[in-house]
Amino acid sequence: MSWKITAFAPRPVIEAALVAHEDALDWDPEIILSGSEVAEDRPDDWQLEAWLSHKPKAADKAALAALFAGDAPKFTIEKLPDTDWLVASQQDLQPIHAGRFHVHTPDHPARDEPGLFDFTIPASQAFGTGQHATTAGCLTMLTHMKAQGAVVRNCADIGTGTGLLAFAALALWPRALATASDIDAVCPDVVKANAQSNGVPMGPGAGQLVMTVADGMGHPLLAARGPYDLIMANILAGPLVSLAPDFGAALVPGGHLLLAGLLETQEAAVRAACRKAGLRLAARLVNGDWSILWLRKRGR
Structure with missing residues (x-):
């Protein structure tokens, strides 16, 4: 650029x-x-x-x-x-240490500490602007969900970008099925490369990740691999509102929904859409101007 x-x-x-x-x-x-x-x-x-x-x-x-x-x-x-804008962005992008996760670009060293999951994610065409605070918030919330006893056997990362949230979910629940999707056709190659460099196996089985290109939840693969115990979506407030019914339908009773990418000023609209879809708030946190929401689907 x-x-x-x-x-x-x-x-x-x-x-x-x-x-x-x-x-x-x-x-x-x-x-x-x-x-x-x-x-x-x-x-x-x-x-x-x-x-x-x-x-x-x-x-x-x-x-x-x-x-x-x-x-x-x-x-x-x-x-x-x-100049190479990717290299420049990597130099400016500081590591994230959130919950049990340390995420950094190749320009920064890894951290080898007990109980800490380290991921290397290069800045890339699929690494959206404004993602730093929301990504950190999602990693913190995933750590909290695990500590609160959340059990995940099947998860989906919608609008995955780099694949990071799917990687994080597999780190916390290593036997889960994992599916990642994004509307951007660039993402499959990005996710595959990131998975390889971080030792995340690709495939349809337990502890593996499947990647597809999809607009929201509207893809046969997402339907076939559901319903899900956990859906993650770090995208934008508008799509979160419109996708709330689809998220609710794709979750098992008692399933978990992690939402980010919304400004705190947009939270009320997102939560209202989720309530209509049968989802209740379990926890929230605010990182800078951004809200991160953990919601749960009502049980049977």
Whole structure:
């Protein structure tokens, strides 16, 4: 990616633009978007950043402007230096130590400690922006679920990206069946490579991972391998709301649902959709601006 468009605005304005981006069904997947604080000591000042592989066109700028209700903020356009953006992102991406997990890029050393699961995950096309806090929250919640006695024999990671949450679930429940899916056709090769480098076996049996490309839960393989004791989805609030009925239908009675990718301001809408699907809140945590939810399906 060689070009970047940046807009600065108060946090509610940027958050609203991110929500609008979720709902933009015709969004160009070549435009990668993220929102973040300008600085830790300025929590109300945010920036929206868009990365492109080509010089921004009028249509690109119009698409970004359309995310803002009313007048869009001023856009700053810059050509990035000729460098490997993946390498640069790896250097900036600090390790995650959450619960029983340590996750790092190849630029950082592994940690060999008793009871700690270490995973190496390169920054890649499938490693979405804004994932650091939500990933850490999911790993913390999975550790908590295990400590609370959750039993998982069959799990699914929806919108897996790198495969990390599926790897983590197999580390905690090593005899489980595991299925991972993502809408992005790039992901199967990414997950396969990450599985190989982390010693996670691929296959349909116990303790192995199956990967497929699917939009939400709508794939015959996901249906055939269900129902599930645990479904994980670290995606976006909009899809979480629309998929709540499908998640509920795909879980066994008493099954577990781990949701992330939603801002704390979006939590009420996600929880309301889950309640309608027969799912009740078991625990929640907030990491930065992000909510991580553990829900359970009502028993028979």
